[in-house]
Amino acid sequence: MTGQSWVTTQFDALEDWSQRHSFWPFPFGTACCAIEFMSTVSSHYDLARFGSEVVRFSPRQSDLLIVAGTINDKMGPVLKKIYDQMADPKWVVSMGACACSGGFYRSYHVMQGIDEIIPVDVYVPGCPPTPEGLMYGILQLKEKVIRDREVQRKRQREEKARAGNQPAAVSA
Numbered sequence: 703m704t705g706q707s708w709v710t711t712q713f714d715a716l717e718d719w720s721q722r723h724s725f726w727p728f729p730f731g732t733a734c735c736a737i738e739f740m741s742t743v744s745s746h747y748d749l750a751r752f753g754s755e756v757v758r759f760s761p762r763q764s765d766l767l768i769v770a771g772t773i774n775d776k777m778g779p780v781l782k783k784i785y786d787q788m789a790d791p792k793w794v795v796s797m798g799a800c801a802c803s804g805g806f807y808r809s810y811h812v813m814q815g816i817d818e819i820i821p822v823d824v825y826v827p828g829c830p831p832t833p834e835g836l837m838y839g840i841l842q843l844k845e846k847v848i849r850d851r852e853v854q855r856k857r858q859r860e861e862k863a864r865a866g867n868q869p870a871a872v873s874a
């Protein structure tokens with residue numbers, strides 16, 4: 703209630719709205735892409751407009767992993783550990799050609815895409831990727847969050863319906 707006005711909504715709608723407008727990013731920056739990330743969260747591009755500026759350097763306080771830069775094989779286990787330490791629900795943005803596919807590093811020691819070890823929700827192309835590109839990726843992620851939540855709710859409803867149709871267990 704605000705003054706004399708009332709706002710009513712469904713709890714699911716409120717949860718969807720808050721989930722997609724409050725990402726807390728963990729920047730896993732390893733190379734030049736990280737500079738573009740810094741630009742994105744700074745005053746000129748102002749990622750705060752989209753509710754995603756609360757950058758955290760603890761995986762336990764983050765729900766959005768932004769991988770910005772080249773990932774070599776030695777870093778792979780570290781990246782995987784950080785991803786595993788983040789609580790669900792969590793999302794991953796692969797920022798730039800290096801994180802998405804190894805970029806121009808066609809060499810034995812560079813991972814040819816972080817999706818070899820962790821699931822990726824959004825790929826931001828480019829070398830370097832632009833701040834506009836990252837912001838567009840985050841906007842796309844917001845849409846994906848809503849779609850995923852709808853699918854999840856539908857699955858829960860179906861499971862509930864199936865459970866309701868099960869015959870009662872007969873004890874001997």
Ligand code: SF4
Nearest residue numbers: 734735798800829830
């Ligand atoms: S994609 Fe380009 S800008 Fe980004 S880390 Fe690789 S070489 Fe640097």
